[in-house]
Amino acid sequence: MGGSSKEEYININAASSSVFRTSVNSEKIEIVDVKDWINNRGIDKIALIKINIEGGEYELLDRLIETKLIEKIENIQVQFHKISSSSRSQMERIQEQLKNTHKPTYQYEFVWENWARNS
Numbered sequence: 001m002g003g004s005s006k007e008e009y010i011n012i013n014a015a016s017s018s019v020f021r022t023s024v025n026s027e028k029i030e031i032v033d034v035k036d037w038i039n040n041r042g043i044d045k046i047a048l049i050k051i052n053i054e055g056g057e058y059e060l061l062d063r064l065i066e067t068k069l070i071e072k073i074e075n076i077q078v079q080f081h082k083i084s085s086s087s088r089s090q091m092e093r094i095q096e097q098l099k100n101t102h103k104p105t106y107q108y109e110f111v112w113e114n115w116a117r118n119s
Helices: 034-040 057-066 087-098
Strands: 006-012 025-031 044-053 075-078 102-108 112-117
Touching: 006 044, 034 057, 057 075, 057 087, 087 102
Parallel strands: 044 075
Antiparallel strands: 006 025, 075 112, 102 112
16 A cells, blocks of 8 residues: 555565665565545544555555545554655654644654554
């Protein structure tokens, strides 16, 4: 899933496979717009979303926030990745936006964090 539907090439590197890194082997993949995926299935509530997509988390979370689908999610577990020089500022911008709907329950910078929806 991502912020829009598209085809990409993922660079294969065991647990670090990513569309943002390079490797010798790559494979064509289809990324599906998270908004379309949720709406097409009539999902009204998500108890937990776990996001560990090697750089794709920024686009995915931006889309969830933009579409207000973030409000349907009770808990967000995310691992932000350092994929560029702007990764820290992107992470901090998203964290500030998440504070409108969620509160952090734990944060280990660029490792894992959890956000619980405000009651």
